Structures are given as C-alpha cells and as structure tokens.
Amino acid sequence: MEYDDVKSTIVELFRKAETELGEDVIKAIKKAYEIEENEIAKNQLKTILDNIDAAKKLKVPICQDTGLPIVFVELGRELCLDFDLKKAIIEGVKLATKEIPLRPNAVDPLTRENPGNNVGLHVPQINIDFVEGDKLKLTVMPKGAGSENTSALKMMLPSQVNEIPKFVVEVVKNAFGKPCPPIFVGVGIGSTFDGSAKLAKKALLRDVTVMDEYELRMLEAINDLGIGPMGLGGKTTALAVLVEKGYCHTASLPVAVNIQCWANRRASKVLG
Amino acid sequence: MRKMKEILSPLNKDDVLKLKAGDIVYVTGEILTARDKAHIRILEFLQEGKELPFELNCRIVYHCGPLMKKEGEWVAVSAGPTTSARMNASTKKILEKIDCIGIIGKGGMDEEVVRALNGKGIYLAYTGGAGALAAKAIKRVRGVHWEDLGMAEAVWVLEVEKFGPCIVGIDAHGNSLYSEISKRVEENFKKVISKI
Numbered sequence: 001m002e003y004d005d006v007k008s009t010i011v012e013l014f015r016k017a018e019t020e021l022g023e024d025v026i027k028a029i030k031k032a033y034e035i036e037e038n039e040i041a042k043n044q045l046k047t048i049l050d051n052i053d054a055a056k057k058l059k060v061p062i063c064q065d066t067g068l069p070i071v072f073v074e075l076g077r078e079l080c081l082d083f084d085l086k087k088a089i090i091e092g093v094k095l096a097t098k099e100i101p102l103r104p105n106a107v108d109p110l111t112r113e114n115p116g117n118n119v120g121l122h123v124p125q126i127n128i129d130f131v132e133g134d135k136l137k138l139t140v141m142p143k144g145a146g147s148e149n150t151s152a153l154k155m156m157l158p159s160q161v162n163e164i165p166k167f168v169v170e171v172v173k174n175a176f177g178k179p180c181p182p183i184f185v186g187v188g189i190g191s192t193f194d195g196s197a198k199l200a201k202k203a204l205l206r207d208v209t210v211m212d213e214y215e216l217r218m219l220e221a222i223n224d225l226g227i228g229p230m231g232l233g234g235k236t237t238a239l240a241v242l243v244e245k246g247y248c249h250t251a252s253l254p255v256a257v258n259i260q261c262w263a264n265r266r267a268s269k270v271l272g
Numbered sequence: 273m274r275k276m277k278e279i280l281s282p283l284n285k286d287d288v289l290k291l292k293a294g295d296i297v298y299v300t301g302e303i304l305t306a307r308d309k310a311h312i313r314i315l316e317f318l319q320e321g322k323e324l325p326f327e328l329n330c331r332i333v334y335h336c337g338p339l340m341k342k343e344g345e346w347v348a349v350s351a352g353p354t355t356s357a358r359m360n361a362s363t364k365k366i367l368e369k370i371d372c373i374g375i376i377g378k379g380g381m382d383e384e385v386v387r388a389l390n391g392k393g394i395y396l397a398y399t400g401g402a403g404a405l406a407a408k409a410i411k412r413v414r415g416v417h418w419e420d421l422g423m424a425e426a427v428w429v430l431e432v433e434k435f436g437p438c439i440v441g442i443d444a445h446g447n448s449l450y451s452e453i454s455k456r457v458e459e460n461f462k463k464v465i466s467k468i
Contacts, residue, residue: 040439040449043296047399047437055350055404064339064350064403101349103339103424114422146355146379146400165468173461176454177379178355180400221464225457230400231379232439233453263401 001136001272003083009269010092013140014069015100017267018061021052024208025184025264028239032182041234045182048229048262062263066102067142069093069124072205076133079272086126089138093117093124105145127198139205139268147183147261150175153197156253164189164255165218171257172222172238177231180261182239184208185222188256191246200258203242205266215241229262278434283330283393285372291394291440293447298436299396302414302429303332303376307354309425310418311362318369325417326427329370332396335359335377337424339403346413348430350403353378356395364388380441380450387446395442397449398435409435 029052033045055062071089096102097118104116106123118124131137152171156163168187175183188199211219218241228234239262248254279287281301291297304326306314317324338351356377364384367373373393375381378400389395398406414429421427442448 040294040296043437043439044399047402047405051352051399051402051405054408058404058408060404060407061339061350062404063401064337064352064406065354065401066339066350101339101341103337103350104422105424116422144401149355166465169461169464169468173457176457177400177450178357180378217468221468224464225460226453227457228453230397231453232397232441232449233456261401 001081003088005271006085006088006138007092007095009138009271010071010089010140011096011099013138013267013269014093014096014102014142017140017142017265018066018100018102019059020056021062021263021265026052028208029182029262032236032239036234036236038228038234040232041228041236044229044232045236061100061102062265063144064103065144065146066105067144067265068105069118070141070143071124071126072139072141073126073128074131074137075128076135076272077130078134079136089124089126090119094119135270135272137268137270139266141205141266144261144263147179147259150179151256151258153193153254153256155193156255158251158253160253165221167255168218168241168257169221169225171259172227173225175259176227179259181227181231182229182236182262184260184264185218185238185241186258186260187241187243188258189243189245190248191254192248193254195246196254196256197258199244199246200256203244204258204260204264206242208240208242208264211240211242215243281332281374283332283372283374285330288372288374288394289444291443293440293443293449295440296437297396297440298434299332299376299438300433300435301431303334303432303435305334305336305338305428305430307335307337307425308358309421310427311359311366313418313421315362315365318366326429328373330372332374332376334430335375338428340413340423340428346416348407348410348413351406351410352401352403353398355379356381360385367392376438380448383451386442386448386451389442389444390446391444394440394444396438397441398438406435409433
C-alpha cells in the first residue's frame, strides 16, 4: 500500500458517499414512503427518492451541502506504513474538493475565512482506531451542518438513566424541521463529555435497519411527535435511533445526541 | 389531491396573494440565492440607502448556498435549500423595505416573519437535501453578485423551470403550516414524554 492508494481511495470514497446513499438508508426511506399517509409528507419523501435517483444518474452530489469531511481509520496493528497517512488523507480531501467537486465548507471558526479546499486546522477530522489484522479500513462521512447544528449533549446525573429517552426526544422536538427530517438519531451514552459525542457520531455508521428494543421505543416516541418530513407534518420524523454505549465514571452519565439528515452519507473501503 | 400551480418570477402580487398555505407549486423564472452573509449585506445596502446591484422587489429569494462549477459558464451542480431559520431576523428587517417577495427555503421561518409576510409575500418550502433535483431545474446561471462572499454565500441569479415541488409553508395572509404543526408537536411532546 502506497501513499497514492490512500489519497485516491479518499477521493473515490467521497465521490461515492456524496452521490450514492447506502442500501440500508435507501431501504429505510422507501419503507417510510410506503407507510406515510400524510399527502405533503408523502410528496416530500417522493422528492427525496427522486433526488437520490437523480444524483446517482447524473453523478452529482445528493445535497449541495457536501458536508465537513470526517474520516474514520481502522488500522490493523500488524500493518507497517512507511508514508504519512494523515497527509495522504488531507491531500485526498483537497483533490476530492476539486474533482467531484465538493462545496468548500471548512472555515476558520472566528474569522470565518475560507481556504477553499475543505482543509484547515483539525479538518478533515481524522479518527484512528487500532484493530486486529494487517488491513487498513477507511470510512468517510461528510457531515452537513443543518443537522449537526441541532445536535446536543447533556451531562446527566447517574440517577437519570430512565430520563435518557426523554432527553433524546426533546432534542428532536427542538430540532423540528431544521435538520432535514426524516432524520437518523445517533445517541452516545456514557464515556466522557467528548467520548459520548464520538459514540453518537459512530452510531450513525451502523446499519440503520437494525435496531434493538430500546432504540425502537425511542424511534416510536419520536415519530409520535408529528414533525414529519421537513417539519411539514406526518408520521415520519426519524428513520432510526442508533445507540452506542461506553463505560463512564460512576458519578457521571454523559448523553450525546448527534442528529443526521436523511442523507446519511458514508462510504468505506478496506485496503491492504 | 391538492391543486398543483405554477408561479412565475418576477412575481405578480395578485398571484402571490391567491396562494394558500399547503398549496403545491412549481416556480419558473428568475430566482436569487441569498443566505447568511448576503442577507447582512442586503440589509446594509438598504439601511444606507444604497442601490442594490440586483432587483429584490417582486423577486424570489432562495435560501441556498449552491455547489457551482465553471465550465466556460457557471453551472449549478447541486443546489438545494439551506435552513431558513438562520435568516429570520434579517428577513424581517428586509421586508420592511420591500413590497412583494417570495422566499424559497427549508424548515420554515418564525412568527415575526409570518407577520412581516402578511400582505406581501409567501414562503415556499423546497425539500431539504434535494440538491441534485434542484440543480436539474436550473436552466441557466444568469450571473453572480458579491462573489467575494464565497461560493455558498454569493448571490447567484438563476433561471429556473418548473422548480419544485414547493409547498406554500407560509402564505400572505398570516397562515403558516409550521405554526400549526409546531403547536401540535408541543402537545404531542407532552403526551409522548408522559408515556416514555
């Protein structure tokens, strides 16, 4: 594996994530379209499905908000890399921005200056995990701001375990139509302040069609709110609630809710 | 089925006044993109009494930061709506200086904008995230103003044909689908959390 393999894979993965949604995501949207009864809601879901088709056919980004680039790396511990992995990812993002193209979204948080290439301090966000084996798995997740802006984190009390679902539903209620519902709700429970947020984000990488009872209970409660697609009413407010847990300090209970729009864009490839 | 209507831009105020919240419409004609920074600059121009480089009255403002590509001429690659709520405060002030307007966006706008649109204009909801489909309806890029604000924040003058479906989210008579739904959601929330 060479530097250029990683760089070109990053471009390929962003292209895929931006123009085609995963089968699980499409399946969830189609199912919602079939069971939705509200006329405006059905119209919105139809437009979403038509848009997914158009983006795939025309090979253009599904949404003009091509997101902030986030990359997850699973590094096999037996792997020896004699090149700068981070640099390969960063250069890949620059090339992807130019070639696909991606909208230059990354700016300095205070001056709001935009370098125009989606690269800057801590951007792309690169998360590295060590795993067994001798392979390198790259996953990209371009994250849009409309949904990210409605996310929330709360340091709950250890005695409030039963109130977690209420907090999750409340975050969705406050988000209303802003995050482009129907949404995916990533929930991180436990870990630390920052760790819970990371878990919530990682939850969004899971197969969205597989949920346990706890997650389904929250999904049902969210869909009883009646926000509907784009906040125009209906029974499809969320398509999935996905929870990831991490051990936490006995005195704390961090809970993070990371909201994702219907375009849950991600793509992965294993190298090596 | 609701009636599907086509509205033309520049707008005819009588046509705008006829639309009702919940109507499904398609837009044909000229629309201008504007989001956070463009709204601030429009407001600066209007407050200083300076002439805008584009006409705003009887026009449609599209809350959109498009992804554009230059292939000789500018082409819209993906151009769906952005969250309109960020423009609540500036829109209210801009509307004081405008007689007739249409807004396309997503997620709705607040009660003050609903009041400011009364007798003046409409808010149309276009499906958030449907950037590829929106770009298909953009037939030509007529020009760009304030390019110094960056690709997403500049004012792009777009020629669209049957841009939609758009839902009339707020009409010119004080009706807002968002206000109605928001009230219902608050009631539902109380019921939902008592059960969970």
